[in-house]
Amino acid sequence: MKKFIKGMDLSTMLENEACGANYYVDGVKTDILDICKANGVDTVRLRLWNDPKSEAGEPYGAGNNDLAVTIETGKRVTEAGLGVLLNFHYSDFWADPGKQFKPKAWMDYNADELTQAIYEFTRDSLKAILDAGVNVTMIQVGNELSSGLCWPEGRVPEYANIARFVSSGIRACREINPQIPLMIHLDNGGNNELYRRWFDNYFENGGADFEYIGMSYYPFWHGRLAELTTNMNDVALRYHKDIIIAEVSMGFTMEDYASYEQLAPEDRKGYATREKLLAGLDYPMTVQGQMDFTQDFLTRVKAVPEERGCGFFWWEPAWIPRPGSGWATPASLKYMNDPGPCGNEWANQALFDYDGNALPTWDIIRNC
Numbered sequence: 001m002k003k004f005i006k007g008m009d010l011s012t013m014l015e016n017e018a019c020g021a022n023y024y025v026d027g028v029k030t031d032i033l034d035i036c037k038a039n040g041v042d043t044v045r046l047r048l049w050n051d052p053k054s055e056a057g058e059p060y061g062a063g064n065n066d067l068a069v070t071i072e073t074g075k076r077v078t079e080a081g082l083g084v085l086l087n088f089h090y091s092d093f094w095a096d097p098g099k100q101f102k103p104k105a106w107m108d109y110n111a112d113e114l115t116q117a118i119y120e121f122t123r124d125s126l127k128a129i130l131d132a133g134v135n136v137t138m139i140q141v142g143n144e145l146s147s148g149l150c151w152p153e154g155r156v157p158e159y160a161n162i163a164r165f166v167s168s169g170i171r172a173c174r175e176i177n178p179q180i181p182l183m184i185h186l187d188n189g190g191n192n193e194l195y196r197r198w199f200d201n202y203f204e205n206g207g208a209d210f211e212y213i214g215m216s217y218y219p220f221w222h223g224r225l226a227e228l229t230t231n232m233n234d235v236a237l238r239y240h241k242d243i244i245i246a247e248v249s250m251g252f253t254m255e256d257y258a259s260y261e262q263l264a265p266e267d268r269k270g271y272a273t274r275e276k277l278l279a280g281l282d283y284p285m286t287v288q289g290q291m292d293f294t295q296d297f298l299t300r301v302k303a304v305p306e307e308r309g310c311g312f313f314w315w316e317p318a319w320i321p322r323p324g325s326g327w328a329t330p331a332s333l334k335y336m337n338d339p340g341p342c343g344n345e346w347a348n349q350a351l352f353d354y355d356g357n358a359l360p361t362w363d364i365i366r367n368c
Contacts (some may be wrong), residue, residue: 003300005244005311006365007085008036010044011317012063012348014073018080019322023356031078033320035358037279039366043137044071044077045246045313046086048125049185050103051092053331060093060332061325061342067125074134083137085183085246085313086129088169090118093332096144100151101336110237111153116193118150120174130177139180140246141169144216146194156198163205163304170208185214185246190223191232199239208286212310214238214246219293220277236308241306245312249349250293252361254278257347257354268343269327285348289360298368317351321343 013032015162023032036044036251048070052060063069074084088096092103102109142281148155148162156162157232173182184202188194199213217228232243247349251273261268273285282296285290301309319325326342333340351359 001243002307002310005043006041007045007311007313008041008317008367009047009198009313009315010073010077010318011045011065011087012293012316012323012325013043013064014069014141014321015061015086015325015349016322019325021318021320021322021325023352025187025358027283027357033077033082035362036082037080039292039362040368041082041365042313043083043085043313045072045087045140046089047089047143049092050121050162051105054334055104056331060335061328061329062327062332068130071129071132071134074129075132076136083135085138085140085341086126086136087093087140087143088122090165090169091319093204093328093335096140097146099336100145100147100148100149100155104335106150111164114150114153114219115164117215118165121297122169123176126173126176128298129314136177136180136345138183138184138212139173140183141166141210142172143185145184146186146188146198148149159199159201160205163202163207166307167206168174170210172351181211183212183214183244183246184210185216187216188222189215189217189231189357190227192227195231195235195237201206213241214244216247217245217297219250219281220273221249224280224297225282225300232301232304232309236304236306239329241288241311242308243301244310245301247315248297248312249315249317250283250290250297250344251348252287252290252350252359253348254285254355257321257344260354261325261326261343263343267312267341269341271344271346271348272345273348287359290359291364294361294364295368298364302368314351317344317347317348320350320352321347322352329359333348
């Protein structure tokens with residue numbers, strides 16, 4: 001039987017702690033990595049941005065996950081006895097279906113230059129991380145690539161360039177360490193048409209091989225669990241790939257947390273799970289609803305045919321609301337051309353309440 005990976009994305013761990021986040025189990029203050037280990041977590045996902053600061057040196061926030069931060073976090077994860085899923089974004093900040101901006105240093109590059117830059121950045125970063133002793137057990141080449149990467153050259157429908165860019169990153173990973181399995185990751189795990197179209201085009205354009213198809217699945221954005229199940233089962237058999245849900249979360253409350261952030265109303269974005277998104281959920285956003293969702297979700301992932309449902313990563317389970325720890329800063333808003341505001345928009349999706357107390361969903365994860 002294949003190993004079932006239990007993962008957490010803790011990319012903001014250092015920033016959260018610096019901003020005063022503490023975590024408690026039955027009232028006892030406990031290191032977040034110890035909590036993970038005690039509940040069967042074996043891998044921590046860490047994102048890597050190229051240069052998450054402005055030309056003036058202003059940090060972009062959300063963990064400021066440059067190479068130095070990724071190495072520091074990865075070494076601590078490794079010392080705790082856990083593996084690392086290294087998540088290349090190929091951007092200076094968030095890369096997702098709505099924004100895949102080229103790093104500032106690559107802004108004027110053409111497709112050929114981008115192909116070489118992706119190769120060199122991947123090669124040099126991975127070598128530095130491994131040389132630092134980080135236990136990289138999986139690599140994700142790009143993040144939520146549904147609409148491409150390194151826009152505009154790699155924006156859908158420029159699938160030939162998308163395949164070139166991703167393959168360049170894969171080639172660099174294979175050269176540094178061919179034993180580390182690789183993932184290609186899209187969002188919207190309930191959208192089977194998206195996955196068929198994207199991967200059909202990727203392979204038709206000579207895309208390099210890899211081991212895992214990663215999916216993001218947020219039930220308030222990506223459809224019901226039945227749609228995720230249909231997509232996982234179809235994609236696993238169609239492409240003969242193992243499936244990992246690279247990002248998942250479910251809320252435990254819809255109570256606000258403004259008092260924890262200590263921001264003026266106009267300076268905080270508030271949670272991503274607006275009321276209008278709740279109608280389509282299989283379970284309510286309550287503590288019990290989070291538990292029931294997680295049990296149902298894990299059962300479905302494990303039931304993918306041919307044992308190809310191989311694991312999950314809860315996205316930022318420790319990102320509780322603390323002053324100074326938000327999804328963006330004014331400097332990063334300029335990079336993204338985003339109106340903002342900033343603040344924490346994820347705290348009600350965590351596996352801890354707003355005071356840092358571990359929620360009972362950890363029991364579901366430990367026992368799955």
